[in-house]
Amino acid sequence: MRAETRERPVTAGQLPTIGELLDRQGLLAYVLLLPGLLILTAFIGWPFITSLWLSVTDQSVSTSVARFVGLENFTGALRSQIFLQTVRNTFVYTGVTVVFKLGLGLGLAVLMNQSFRLKNLARAALLLPWIVPTALSAIAWLWLFDATFSVFNWAIVRSGIADRGINWLGEGAWAMTSISIANIWRGTPFFAISILAGLQTVDRELLDAAAVDGASLWQRFWRITIPLIRPVILIVLLFSTVQTISDFQLVYVLTRGGPANSTHLLGTLAYDVAVRAGQLSQGAAISLYMFPVLILCVVALLVYMRRSST
Numbered sequence: 208m209r210a211e212t213r214e215r216p217v218t219a220g221q222l223p224t225i226g227e228l229l230d231r232q233g234l235l236a237y238v239l240l241l242p243g244l245l246i247l248t249a250f251i252g253w254p255f256i257t258s259l260w261l262s263v264t265d266q267s268v269s270t271s272v273a274r275f276v277g278l279e280n281f282t283g284a285l286r287s288q289i290f291l292q293t294v295r296n297t298f299v300y301t302g303v304t305v306v307f308k309l310g311l312g313l314g315l316a317v318l319m320n321q322s323f324r325l326k327n328l329a330r331a332a333l334l335l336p337w338i339v340p341t342a343l344s345a346i347a348w349l350w351l352f353d354a355t356f357s358v359f360n361w362a363i364v365r366s367g368i369a370d371r372g373i374n375w376l377g378e379g380a381w382a383m384t385s386i387s388i389a390n391i392w393r394g395t396p397f398f399a400i401s402i403l404a405g406l407q408t409v410d411r412e413l414l415d416a417a418a419v420d421g422a423s424l425w426q427r428f429w430r431i432t433i434p435l436i437r438p439v440i441l442i443v444l445l446f447s448t449v450q451t452i453s454d455f456q457l458v459y460v461l462t463r464g465g466p467a468n469s470t471h472l473l474g475t476l477a478y479d480v481a482v483r484a485g486q487l488s489q490g491a492a493i494s495l496y497m498f499p500v501l502i503l504c505v506v507a508l509l510v511y512m513r514r515s516s517t
Contacts, residue, residue: 261491268485280492290493293471297497300383300472301451304390308447309440311391312398317428319399320406330403337396345460348389352376352461379469382462386470389457394450398443405439406432438512445508449501473497 262280264273284290319330336344351358352375360372375385409432417427433440455474458464464471464479471479473496481490 258491258495261488262495264488266488268487273488276488280489281496284489284493284496289468289471290476292468293473293476293493294496296383296470297452297472300387300390300454301448304387304394304451305444305447307387307391308394308398309444311395312443313402313440315395315399316402316406319403330400333396333399335396336393337400341393341456342460344393345389345457348385348392348457349376349461352385376462377466379466382466382470386458386461389461390451390454393457394447397447401439401443402436405436409435441508441511445504448504452497452500 261273263275263277265276265279266273315333319326319333323329350356354360354372354374354377357372357375359375363369363372373381376382413431414427417431422430452472453474454472455478458470458472459475459478462470464475468476473493477490477494479490480493481487484490
């Protein structure tokens with residue numbers, strides 16, 4: 208004879224389970240977030256605090272005991288012409304590449320949003336520049352910009368545009384142009400795929416209704432599509448700006464900050480000063496100059512998104 212199972216009633220004195228207690232007190236979310244918080248603290252928080260401490264000392268590879276010097280490393284950097292040139296390089300490099308990546312990415316996203324044969328294959332191929340490891344793609348660009356074996360120089364000479372090739376990585380202006388081209392090539396797919404995801408959320412009925420009312424293709428795009436995908440564009444702009452300002456691998460593999468410091472960014476200069484020259488405190492101070500700029504970018508985006516949502 209099968210025993211009949213019944214749920215046992217909960218009495219007043221019955222103790223709740225751990226899961227019920229955590230959920231009831233609102234602590235379950237914090238428990239689940241704890242591993243991620245520990246990882247962020249170990250790999251981001253602790254190095255950042257260490258950098259703050261190093262930046263206000265005179266720590267170097269040759270000193271065993273660090274001495275507190277306050278803001279001397281920060282003021283010393285401002286008196287360096289190399290640092291000031293690096294700041295200009297960083298802002299020019301970031302501004303130019305982000306604008307081009309936005310324009311090209313938006314155009315590719317609109318193109319990929321259309322219906323054509325092999326659409327899925329084209330979308331997959333579009334991701335290749337972004338998913339290839341940065342160091343590996345930088346080595347490929349290093350060969351493309353080589354002074355002797357450059358494919359670009361071969362095409363320029365054979366087409367009759369110039370009698371001789373360009374010294375891409377050996378002249379300051381061309382070196383900055385070269386690393387900007389490589390960064391635009393690598394970062395454009397991130398813009399294209401992200402904006403494409405936003406385009407696919409746009410309601411076609413709104414566009415069709417605007418077309419019936421006589422709106423042109425450009426008016427529908429500018430007045431309807433762009434406002435609807437603006438949050439996606441702003442988030443992608445933020446991520447790309449943060450990543451470009453702190454760029455290191457691409458620039459270091461291609462130029463190592465040369466020639467004559469003409470392509471140094473804050474990340475590459477901080478590495479050269481801290482690791483290659485052994486001045487740990489000065490390198491930490493240079494790297495921390497990126498922090499206020501990144502904070503301003505994040506705050507500006509959050510304020511704009513909050514205002515636009517109200």
